[in-house]
Amino acid sequence: MALRVGRIPFLVCAPFFHDVLGRESRLTDVEFVDGPPSAHCRGLKDGSIHLSPASSITFAQKPGAFVLASDICTSCSFEVRSVKLFAKCAIEDLNGCTVRLTGQSMTSVNLLKVLLKERFGVTPVYVTGAYEPSDDACLLIGDQALEENERHRFAFGYDLGALWQDWQHVPFVFGAWIISKRALEDDLRQSLIRYMQATRESIEKFRENPSRALDHWLARYPVDLPRDVIENYYPALDYRFTDERKHSLSLFFEHAAGLGLIKEAPALEFLQI
Structure with a gap:
């Protein structure tokens, strides 16, 4: 079985995916599914995908079903702009x-x-x-x-x-790499570990040369924005899932549960490699 990855064709996710565009067929143990965060939220919950940098609240909507990548998220330095x-x-x-x-x-x-x-x-x-x-x-x-x-x-x-x-007084976590516990089973676990490492490398390559990475991304997923606006978007983003951001995510879950938007605020559970 292939590891099914929910890919979000938004600029915010370009660092995660730019490095594999055009060579997906070489990843014989991975299958990509394009869609917005809401689609991947549904896919994670119904089991049609195994992982995605999905909306962070997805983790709380099916308690016990998922783990989080411990070091990668989608957050911001104050303003996210998107x-x-x-x-x-x-x-x-x-x-x-x-x-x-x-x-x-x-x-x-x-x-x-x-x-x-x-x-x-x-x-x-x-x-x-x-x-x-x-x-x-x-x-x-x-x-x-x-x-x-x-x-x-x-x-x-x-x-x-x-x-x-x-x-x-903490940065918000809009997206997290949410991983179905099905992907932790023996037939998918090694594919998952390799894929998450490739994602970390993709983020590093984006940091080293964002202009080249964006050329690659925009050829597949064009947007109606001036190039300088696109490039100036990324300094506000931060993909490190720090302790401060983990606290922020738990705090958000507590507020959402208090308003009845989710049933309960779950404890965060992380991928153990």
């Missing part, structure tokens, strides 16, 4: 207003609900689907958020990573 609430009015004035939620990431949706309820004390009307001009605000993630940053269509834009860090 997870934003765009609004026609100030965030404090959104009580009773219509907020359109992205369907691409449940972590971002639940983080927004935590922030609005617990930090700002507002309860908007949440709706899903495509943004409509009558909406008071919308939550966008990934490349869509980066593109909206350049359009300047909204009076207010709020970076959720910055809102969380300003409130809790």
Whole structure:
């Protein structure tokens, strides 16, 4: 059986995957499945994929089913820039207003609900689907958020990573490498270990020459953004799963559980090699 890896075709995940683009067929024990974080959340829970840098809340939605890579995540240095609430009015004035939620990431949706309820004390009307001009605000993630940053269509834009860090004084963890315990069994374990090491090497190659890595990435997954905007996006990102970030993830789970967004805040469990 091949190790099935959920690949997210967003700029934020380019460091994880750029190094294997175009040579996937050489990885005879790995199969890639492209999709947004929400699709990989479902795939992890239903067993159709074995691992992915998925929405971090996925880990809490099926307690006991997963482990986390202990050293890799998707986080930020204050502003993430690709997870934003765009609004026609100030965030404090959104009580009773219509907020359109992205369907691409449940972590971002639940983080927004935590922030609005617990930090700002507002309860908007949440709706899903495509943004409509009558909406008071919308939550966008990934490349869509980066593109909206350049359009300047909204009076207010709020970076959720910055809102969380300003409130809790720790950087937020938007994505984690979530690994099904099925991948720990004998027939997949060695493939998993090799693949995670290749991912670490891919991140290092990206750090060494981001421009070359982006040439490779954008040839497969183009975006409607100026090149300088793309390259200036990465200094804000941090892929190290530090103790501080692990604490932040546990803290997020506690807040989400307190609002009934998840059943309980699970203890973090990590891949042991």
